[in-house]
Amino acid sequence: MHDRIDGQTGYLLVKLGGSAGARFERALAPLGMKGRHVRVLEILRNDPRSQSELCQETGMDRTTMVAVIDELERLGCVRRERSLTDRRKHVVSMTERGGTALGESAVLLTQAQDELLAPLSAAERDRLHALLIRLYAQPPDPCAPLPPT
């Protein structure tokens, strides 16, 4: 009796998620970026988006998005322009420098993930991935209102 919550699967997930998140943020620090910047750049890789579209796709608040785009602009990774068709909108597009930063971040993040998953064999990683996908795809309460990293 008296199952301690600490040590159970759900809590392990919380703790590992937290430490994985911290690990990824640490990996990105040399670029002066955080996870949320990368997530925006990944969306912008193919096509420009308005800020509100970026909000919808990331789940971020629009006031947070203003700050994130400000920071990406300051880093030279992104450009803001008035939309010609709807002058209320800012079209955000990725610059060449943004593409470079995105590539660098992918390298750093992949490396950090490899370190994180180092204790597992390739087959075990695949099994873990498959199990997590199953959890993530859960229909009721589908992990929707996520604290965005």
Added chain:
Amino acid sequence: MHDRIDGQTGYLLVKLGGSAGARFERALAPLGMKGRHVRVLEILRNDPRSQSELCQETGMDRTTMVAVIDELERLGCVRRERSLTDRRKHVVSMTERGGTALGESAVLLTQAQDELLAPLSAAERDRLHALLIRLYAQPPDPCAPLPPT
């Protein structure tokens, strides 16, 4: 090429950890408690501890611990007393009411975990648990400096 970070195992872990954490916090809300209160109560279940001992065992900052103990005291779950042997220390002990609250929280958290793991069979849950334990026990950078829930 161009592996998107989104969708990879490490990022799944971050997202699932976040949503699992939110789920647990939501489950505890009816008790007026948060995860960190439960973690402290679990430690106090067997023996009283000083605040600094609680800090060591939880990884929480001592200023944060002051607030957490304040809140638990206000809920009547915990009692602060001067140590007789070292009058600098506050001995924190769990009250009967704290024990009741801990029991209730265990029920709520177990229920929340069952919902979280619902998509998996019992065997799959065991496999997931085993994989997470392996990751958690990782020697280099052992998930130590964790954002405490």
Added chain:
DNA sequence: TATTGTTATACTCTATAACTATA
């Protein structure tokens, strides 16, 4: 001097409300 607990303070992240300009 060092440690325990405390307070005041600051910093990050996030969200709410109010404003502007456009539609």
Added chain:
DNA sequence: TATAGTTATAGAGTATAACAATA
């Protein structure tokens, strides 16, 4: 009137610095 973006502001959560009491 509704929407896009912005600003100011406030609320959690956490951490740093300074302080009082005690060792």
